[in-house]
Amino acid sequence: MTRPVIGITCYVERASFTVWDTPAALLPYDYVDRVARAGGQPVLLPPAGDPAPLVERLDGIVVAGGGDVDPSRYGEEPHGRTSHVREFRDAAEFALVAAALKAGLPFLGVCRGMQVLNVHLGGTLHQHLPDLVGHDGHAPAPGRYGHLPVRPEAGSGLAGVLGADPVQTAHYHHQAVARLGAGLVVAATSEDGAVEAVELPDRPFALAVQWHPETGEDIRLFRALVSAAAV
Numbered sequence: 349m350t351r352p353v354i355g356i357t358c359y360v361e362r363a364s365f366t367v368w369d370t371p372a373a374l375l376p377y378d379y380v381d382r383v384a385r386a387g388g389q390p391v392l393l394p395p396a397g398d399p400a401p402l403v404e405r406l407d408g409i410v411v412a413g414g415g416d417v418d419p420s421r422y423g424e425e426p427h428g429r430t431s432h433v434r435e436f437r438d439a440a441e442f443a444l445v446a447a448a449l450k451a452g453l454p455f456l457g458v459c460r461g462m463q464v465l466n467v468h469l470g471g472t473l474h475q476h477l478p479d480l481v482g483h484d485g486h487a488p489a490p491g492r493y494g495h496l497p498v499r500p501e502a503g504s505g506l507a508g509v510l511g512a513d514p515v516q517t518a519h520y521h522h523q524a525v526a527r528l529g530a531g532l533v534v535a536a537t538s539e540d541g542a543v544e545a546v547e548l549p550d551r552p553f554a555l556a557v558q559w560h561p562e563t564g565e566d567i568r569l570f571r572a573l574v575s576a577a578a579v
Contacts, residue, residue, distance in 0.1 A: 351389035352407035352577035355399075356380065357441055357461070358392045359414055360434070378562040379412055379458075386570035388577065395440035400447040408454035408553075408577030411441060411461030413560065416523060419475060422467050427475035429522060442468050449554070454576035456569060457556025459521050462546060465556045469529025477524045481540040486519040493518040493563065498536045498544040505547050505555055506535040509572045517544070517559035524558060552576055 358375035365372070373394035383390040388408065393399045403409070415432025419425060421442070426433075441461075445468045448455055457465045463473055474480050477487075485494045497514040500507040525543040528534070535555065536545035548554035553576035561569045 351387060352574055353391055353405070354383045354388035354408045354410060354574065354577060355391050355393045355402060355406045356383065356410040357399075357412050357414075357437075357444065358394055360395060360437065375412060376562065379410060382562045382567050382570045383410065383574070386567050386574045388570070388574040393444065395434070395437040398443070399440055400443040403444070403447045403451045403453050406453060408573050409444070409448050409456070410573070411445060411455070411457045411464055411556075413459035413461065413520070415460070416475075417460070417463050417467055417473065419473075422472040424472070424475065429476040438464075449548075449551075452551065454553040454573055455551075455555070456553075456573045458562065459558060459560060462525070462556035462558050463523060466525050466529045466532060466546060469532060471529030471532065472526040474524045474526045477522050477542060480524070481542060483540070485540075486524075486538075486542065487522045493520050493560065495519070496538050498538050498559065500536045500545070501534060504533070504535040504545075505549065505553070506545050506557075509555075509568050517557075517561070518563045519559050521558055552579070 356379050360373050363372040380390045416430045418433045418438050441464050478484050488494045497516050499514045500510050502512045531548050532546045535547045538544050545557045
């Protein structure tokens, strides 16, 4: 059986590997591994050239985590803690998300991917979540995940995948959805009220989560994406 082809967006950053220290198109391997373990064929989509037309060759897409979306895209000035903005990545991924939604491509957003989806649909972001919730639990330290429970909304597509009971998840985000984009509904929240997942209920599979499911052993979200992509 042919594996569904799942495109995964990636970073372009300076990186060190073997004897090299050079700009690289890169992605934490956990994304690749979880897509493959779920039965998909992962393909990386760097933010170069014009990746949007590739949706015609894909069966599904993961918009991966990364730096902050440029606040000018939702009409705000940068907060003092807004960082790692990459305009070339914004440009590529916003075009890619638009094309994926237009094509009805099964879609999973992760962390930044959820924020790109929301802003593309006209929503806004809280630029520094600790200002709202009063703690750093969603990103406790550089390079360290917070582990907080989220509660899927009963009756949501997310609950259909994970169940409606609270799920312990790995967080690394200092921003969050503020005003929802057009058509999106909240699919999960954390105990402090932060929006932790959104979905487009009129689509077969269009879901985004603020946490990092690729870091754990629970691959149900990736299996759901691959199953939708196989149809």
